[in-house]
Amino acid sequence: MEGDKCCSSLFQRCKPYIAMICLQFGFAGMNIITKVSLNRGMSHYVLVVYRHAFATAAIAPFAIVLERKIRPRISFLMFMQMFVLGLLGPVIDQNLYYAGLKFTSPTYSCAISNILPAMTFVMAVIFRMEKLDMRKLRCQVKVIGTVITVAGAMLMTLYKGQVINILGSQYMHHPRNYVAENNTDSGEKDWIKGSILLIIATFSWSSFFILQAVTLRKYAAQLSLTAIVCFLGTLQSIAVTFVMESKPNVWNIGWDMNLLAAAYAVSVSPNI
Template sequence: MGIMGCCSDFLQRVKPYVAMISLQFGYAGMNIISKVSLNHGMSHYVLVVYRHAFATLSIAPFALILERKVRPKITFSIFVQIFVLGLLGPVIDQNFYYAGLKFTSPTFSCAMSNILPAMTFVMAVLCRMEKVDLKKIRCQAKVVGTVVTVAGAMLMTLYKGPIMEMVWTKHVHPHRSSAPETTDSSDKDWLKGSMFLIVATLAWAALFVLQAVTLKQYSAQLSLTTLICFMGTLQAIAVTLVMEHKPSAWSIGWDMNLLAAAYAGIVTSSIAYYVQGLVIQSRGPVFASAFSPLMMIIVAIMGSFILAENIYLGGVLGAVLIVVGLYSVLWGKYKEHKENKKSKVMSLPLTLKNSEGNGEGMDIKDEDEKGKKANSMNLSTSDDRSTIKVRFPIPEIPMKVEAPNA
């Protein structure tokens, strides 16, 4: 029984770690598969439509069954917020992200996505959802981390540098050095793709801020995710009809395009939301966000093997700055969370009273409250700070008067 208990306790402790590492592999696979699909000519507008259609169909049954009794009513205000959330996430964020992915690389796109916590922090401060006191170290860490993260993103955007030769790339792609030099047009595409990724990250950060407000009024998370994906699908269809005039762009078969849409919709838009929500609920958002740089490392290795993509010095230096700034922000948030928990514990009342009908009670008082005389017996134990007094009422003993014998 002891061995089984230890194994069960160990599995419970490693579950959050296994879940978050598995999610990072899922996100990395989405970037690689989507990049291959976009390189084969699939429109990113159509990919967004199919992705969120798959996401809606996969998560809607769970929302209908599991939240049928706790689902709040949709008011006009909540409908407007869901409409904006669908516009920010599925439409703006995903379209700009896929456009940036098409012009850059999966490794670069993942690295740029790591500035999301910093952008979310800035928007939360502007919306007065986050307080900043520069006299405290944790607030200084959040501000400095935000600046360093943005600096890393700008370095990756404006500077490429020489190609970095990795150990495994020399054996996998020995003839890559004979490739033609980067042209001016590719540099322009790289800059344009970087701008697209920054806009996508801004939209995703705004979605987080607005979603935090919406969840206070509409607490059914599965239902809210379903509605966002469904609304985003309708809006993405409207955008695609405007931007894509060829009917052939909608054609999809049993190929990489279908795999990219289904994988991105089911794995990274439905399962990921649910698993990440469970981990955040048990271990907090700081724990969940700390694993995001792992995706960049996985994509860099997979991209160099599968896509033979180049890794530049500017990307490596910028990625290092982004990771350092990210963990500085997360450290500040972690310290803030600990201080909030400590302040809640310290604010507990110092007087506990448990009164019943029989008149018994227990009072916790300071040393200064001494000398009170009452018809009771006091048992006290004191130290340098406080005195604990337990009062027991003394019952009255009736007097019997017996008449003398005659």
């Protein structure tokens, strides 16, 4: 009996960590499916629109029903914060991330996005949302983790080494060879462009988290906030797509990988 209680208590404590590990697997699958969809010609602008339109439709009913009694009134300042959240997450972050993914690879994109916690921590310290006291072990670990993740991302971005062949494999390449089979000028330019886009996207993602934390202090209805941000992001993404894509057929979507990419992204991460 006591053993069952102990196992149950241990499982309850481990649930957040298990959820985060499962989420990372979900992100990896999302990158792979999205990469396939983009390689087949789907516009990443259109993908962002469909993704957040699906997310709005999926979350809004729950927000309306579950938070009808706790939903705060939206002031003009609050609406502007939500508008900027829609711009930072669905529009800037997603469009630049998908563009960077198109120029690089799922593995490389995941590696660059690993600087997200470090970038968010630095921004939180700058805006005094985190206290940096180097006398505490917790702060020391955060600083060391920040240095390691940034150094790893810089190594992936800047290092150009030899091709690694394992057991005669001809498909293991260094990061720059993720883009092109040969080290051509066009491949080099795509690699640099993709890296820059991914870094800017990660910075936008960090900014989203910071502003989201500020917004949630006054607007505590999480589901409603997510639904509103997805809806505003959808409208903004539609405007961006109309500017960037002139062909009407880019909006075509069927029961194929394009639909799977949009729907799968919603199940992993609805708003960003």
